[in-house]
Amino acid sequence: MKKIFASLIILAAAVMPAQAQCPLTNTAFNAGEKLQYQLYFNWQFVWLKAGTASLEIKEAKYEGHSCLKASLITKGSSRTDKFFMMRDTLDSFFTTELEPLYYRKGAREGKHYYTDEAWYTHHSSAVDVRQLYCREGKEPKKAEQTSTECVFDMVSMMMRARSFDPSDYKEGQRIKFLMADNGRIKEETLIFRGRKNFKMESTGVKYRCLVFSFIERKDKKDKEIVTFYITDDQNHIPVRLDLFLRFGTAKAFLASQTEPRNPQTSIIKK
Secondary structure (H helix, E strand, O other), X not given: OOOHHHHHHHHHHHHOOOOOOOOOOOOOOOOOOEEEEEEEEXXXXXXXXXXXXXXXXXXXXXXXXXXXXXXXXXXXXXXXHOOOOEXXXXXXXXXXXXXXXXXXXXXXXXXXXXXXEEEEEEOOOOEEEEEEEEEOOOOOEEEEEEEOOOOEOHHHHHHHHOOOOOOOOOOOOEEEEEEEEOOEEEEEEEEEEEEEEEEOOOOOOEEEEEEEEEEEEEOOEEEEEEEEEEEOOOOOOEEEEEEEEOOEEEEEEEEEEOOOOOOOOOEEEO
């Protein structure tokens, strides 16, 4: 379950360029946007409502400078709490040009609580990333690294990706990217699966989507972790995720949203 909305964020790498200083014009969203999701879990061939999640963007201040703040909150249902408790709050501050400034995740997943923080300092040809990872009952993990490539946390990565154009991607294409997570900077991999139409059962709305898979490589084999669908328009809103977990399968569906910044040209039928 802990990968559910980390996976929402992974889609960012699908269109990330490899350069250290990465200002980019935001074309996808405005402050005030709010997306809400319903989570479902497959338990012994029955789909159960597993909880909710929300992503909200606001204007903010960081060290006296105007910026944007994205907050992602997930909460498991009382039913799923019986076998796995999930309470996650992720906050990311980033410039209006979509460069990360500060990130914090506070999470209770199962019986464990941990915090994960990252601070970014951008230079002309590199970015310094300072990280602090704290888990109950263990020594804090500290790290300081400098990268000549773009580095993002889970939330700032997703927000940035929404302003890219993946129209030239070919089905089966692999994309490598760097992400700060749990006190480390890790290389991750995405595979572009192509374009598919998807109908939301709850609303009947049909979308034209871009489909990506986040994988882990182990013993020279690919292990699929999540497949996600984002709208094939300038908003690039995640509308569906299929997650393959150790103890079952989970899904997340967009339940409601505020008025998007751009026309929803990906909608085929309402």
